[in-house]
Amino acid sequence: MAEPGKAPRHDPHASPMPQPGGIAARARAAALAPYLQDLNPEQRLAVETLEGPVLVLAGAGTGKTRVLTTRIAHILATGRARPSDILAVTFTNKAAREMKQRVGTMVGQIVEGMPWLGTFHSIGVKILRRHAELVGLKPDFTILDQDDQIRLIKQLLEADNIDEKRWPARVLAGLIDSWKNRGLTPDQVPAGEAASFAGGRGKKLYVAFQERLKVLNAADFGDLLLECIRLFRDQSEVLRQYQARFRYILVDEYQDTNVAQYLWLRLLGQSIPLTSLPGLTPSHEEDGSPGHAPSARPGDDERTETHAPARTLKNICCVGDDDQSIYGWRGAEVDNILRFEHDFPGAGVIRLERNYRSTAHILAAASHLIAHNEGRLGKTLRTEDEPGEKVKVTSCWDSEEEARAIGEEIEQLQRDDGRGNPHPLDEIAILVRASFQMREFEDRFVTLGLPYRVIGGPRFYERQEIRDALAYLRVIHSPADDLAFERIINVPKRGLGDATVQLLHDHARRRRVPLTAAAQAVTETDELKPKPRAALRDLLAAFERWRAQNATLPHTQLAEIVLDESGYTEMWQKDRSADAAGRLENLKELIRSMEEFENLAGFLEHIALVMDTEKSEGEAVSIMTLHSAKGLEFDTVFLPGWEEGLFPHQRTLDDQGRAGLEEERRLAHVGITRARRRVNIYFAANRRMHGLWSSK
Numbered sequence: 001m002a003e004p005g006k007a008p009r010h011d012p013h014a015s016p017m018p019q020p021g022g023i024a025a026r027a028r029a030a031a032l033a034p035y036l037q038d039l040n041p042e043q044r045l046a047v048e049t050l051e052g053p054v055l056v057l058a059g060a061g062t063g064k065t066r067v068l069t070t071r072i073a074h075i076l077a078t079g080r081a082r083p084s085d086i087l088a089v090t091f092t093n094k095a096a097r098e099m100k101q102r103v104g105t106m107v108g109q110i111v112e113g114m115p116w117l118g119t120f121h122s123i124g125v126k127i128l129r130r131h132a133e134l135v136g137l138k139p140d141f142t143i144l145d146q147d148d149q150i151r152l153i154k155q156l157l158e159a160d161n162i163d164e165k166r167w168p169a170r171v172l173a174g175l176i177d178s179w180k181n182r183g184l185t186p187d188q189v190p191a192g193e194a195a196s197f198a199g200g201r202g203k204k205l206y207v208a209f210q211e212r213l214k215v216l217n218a219a220d221f222g223d224l225l226l227e228c229i230r231l232f233r234d235q236s237e238v239l240r241q242y243q244a245r246f247r248y249i250l251v252d253e254y255q256d257t258n259v260a261q262y263l264w265l266r267l268l269g270q271s272i273p274l275t276s277l278p279g280l281t282p283s284h285e286e287d288g289s290p291g292h293a294p295s296a297r298p299g300d301d302e303r304t305e306t307h308a309p310a311r312t313l314k315n316i317c318c319v320g321d322d323d324q325s326i327y328g329w330r331g332a333e334v335d336n337i338l339r340f341e342h343d344f345p346g347a348g349v350i351r352l353e354r355n356y357r358s359t360a361h362i363l364a365a366a367s368h369l370i371a372h373n374e375g376r377l378g379k380t381l382r383t384e385d386e387p388g389e390k391v392k393v394t395s396c397w398d399s400e401e402e403a404r405a406i407g408e409e410i411e412q413l414q415r416d417d418g419r420g421n422p423h424p425l426d427e428i429a430i431l432v433r434a435s436f437q438m439r440e441f442e443d444r445f446v447t448l449g450l451p452y453r454v455i456g457g458p459r460f461y462e463r464q465e466i467r468d469a470l471a472y473l474r475v476i477h478s479p480a481d482d483l484a485f486e487r488i489i490n491v492p493k494r495g496l497g498d499a500t501v502q503l504l505h506d507h508a509r510r511r512r513v514p515l516t517a518a519a520q521a522v523t524e525t526d527e528l529k530p531k532p533r534a535a536l537r538d539l540l541a542a543f544e545r546w547r548a549q550n551a552t553l554p555h556t557q558l559a560e561i562v563l564d565e566s567g568y569t570e571m572w573q574k575d576r577s578a579d580a581a582g583r584l585e586n587l588k589e590l591i592r593s594m595e596e597f598e599n600l601a602g603f604l605e606h607i608a609l610v611m612d613t614e615k616s617e618g619e620a621v622s623i624m625t626l627h628s629a630k631g632l633e634f635d636t637v638f639l640p641g642w643e644e645g646l647f648p649h650q651r652t653l654d655d656q657g658r659a660g661l662e663e664e665r666r667l668a669h670v671g672i673t674r675a676r677r678r679v680n681i682y683f684a685a686n687r688r689m690h691g692l693w694s695s696k
Contacts, residue, residue: 053344061357083113180222254320359388436589456628
């Protein structure tokens with residue numbers, strides 16, 4: 001069943017509205033507002049419950065975005081607040097733009113006056129620029145991107161005589177980012193975590209990094225919220241100004257908030273003294289009386305006043321779904337939504353359970369699965385649509401048969417979707433748990449000539465780690481492959497930087513020889529300093545050794561040797577970024593894929609043909625990870641790899657135990673509810689993972 005259509009645009013020629021805030025205005029708006037007419041009872045309740053804290057538990061496909069935007073429109077249309085009195089927070093700029101457009105459709109150009117509608121970071125920037133001096137910055141401070149952040153950390157490591165090869169800057173950048181996402185300033189970092197980097201110097205480096213940022217009049221993305229939290233905690237008057245300014249706070253995707261975002265919202269969303277509300281928004285120059293500054297720090301609430309003023313409940317509305325909290329690996333805390341009623345006493349909880357996307361059988365499967373989770377507030381999705389096809393579960397011998405079976409089923413759907421029509425490829429998705437699973441499908445679809453596109457990342461053979469590994473193999477096969485040699489000459493780092501590469505290029509052009517020949521000649525001269533000359537000599541010797549082994553060893557074994565002896569595998573093993581483990585899995589999958597070919601030459605020829613396949617511009621099957629699929633929907637969804645160890649993923653189970661299992665279950669729930677008409681789940685009796693076969 002389709003969700004009710006979008007509400008028509010507000011009529012600018014309608015009769016004048018009564019004065020804002022009056023009973024007549026609210027009654028008239030509720031009775032006549034066209035944007036309310038198509039809402040179901042639960043959606044309308046969520047829109048019209050405007051007093052006090054509200055949690056809207058919005059299941060998949062229940063019209064969450066519609067409720068949020070209609071609620072803003074209703075607040076504006078009934079005159080309860082001016083556009084500048086509303087704080088509306090989203091996670092992406094795209095979501096913020098969509099929200100603004102939808103509200104504009106309902107209430108007209110009044111939405112243009114909403115300066116506080118945006119992402120956490122965009123609103124954090126706006127607040128910090130207004131009060132920059134209070135946190136040691138100037139209003140024109142620079143926001144550093146990740147590359148700038150890593151470059152700055154490298155300078156600090158060098159100044160502290162720390163070996164960047166052993167303690168990579170990228171690892172420390174990840175640690176600092178995780179600390180900031182948890183709202184931790186340097187003095188709050190747990191000793192055990194600080195000791196995990198550079199022999200216990202993590203905390204000292206975090207302090208130095210923050211001090212250096214202040215000198216540069218700069219902030220990184222983590223600071224945009226962390227410094228706001230510090231501002232609100234240290235400057236109670238500034239906090240009260242914003243608490244009074246924002247008469248209504250609305251938050252989208254609340255289940256995905258991390259600790260810093262939670263603390264930021266908690267501070268702004270706490271109840272405030274009635275004496276702080278002298279009419280409308282107070283000016284920034286207003287000298288409010290000292291009051292209690294809410295804080296998430298232990299002990300802050302112990303301060304008392306002899307005559308505490310009466311307090312008003314904050315009008316904060318958070319919309320989210322505890323059953324779709326799937327980003328714990330990047331700091332999201334499902335507990336934030338689970339403890340909403342504790343954080344905001346007197347909160348109302350409204351459940352949106354009527355689904356407008358999926359058939360009854362799909363919803364039944366998803367609901368039965370997620371019901372096994374203990375950490376949830378509870379709701380059951382339902383639909384008034386037809387039961388539809390039952391969810392199908394298929395067993396395959398291995399991943400190769402799995403890809404073949406799915407490819408054949410897609411071809412059958414192309415001919416007949418079950419209703420006598422060809423199934424559009426754009427309405428078919430394959431959702432995998434790990435990116436290495438994509439390789440089998442990509443190879444199969446190239447063989448079938450089936451158009452596909454990878455969503456949320458590059459195709460398998462276009463990934464950085466795969467291109468690097470292939471570059472090593474290409475140089476072994478063809479020493480004259482200059483592009484491949486240049487790609488990996490300093491990967492991992494060997495002290496052979498741009499100056500060395502330029503020297504080799506100059507030498508190669510003069511003598512009209514490949515880079516490897518030029519490198520061999522340069523190592524026999526004094527043109528390079530001893531250290532890079534020795535590194536280059538060792539690299540060339542390694543390639544000679546690998547070429548000799550190529551004649552005697554299986555090419556799969558050779559690939560493993562190359563990745564190990566070159567230090568490439570170790571480089572990713574030492575990398576502590578969130579995607580490092582996935583890159584290592586992809587490298588193992590690359591080696592596994594080589595087993596299908598007789599030799600290295602045949603494999604490289606196959607890769608060249610696969611890479612030459614143009615990306616589809618027309619209709620194509622979508623391949624993506626389950627994490628990338630959130631917010632999307634398709635008529636038909638294939639879910640391969642549903643066996644323990646892969647999904648639920650063993651690493652998540654090992655690291656997080658029961659909490660990890662529950663997040664994996666939520667991820668499965670997200671996957672199933674992406675489908676409108678058809679869900680096909682596959683599992684393999686045998687699968688090669690981490691270089692080893694596992695049987696179920």
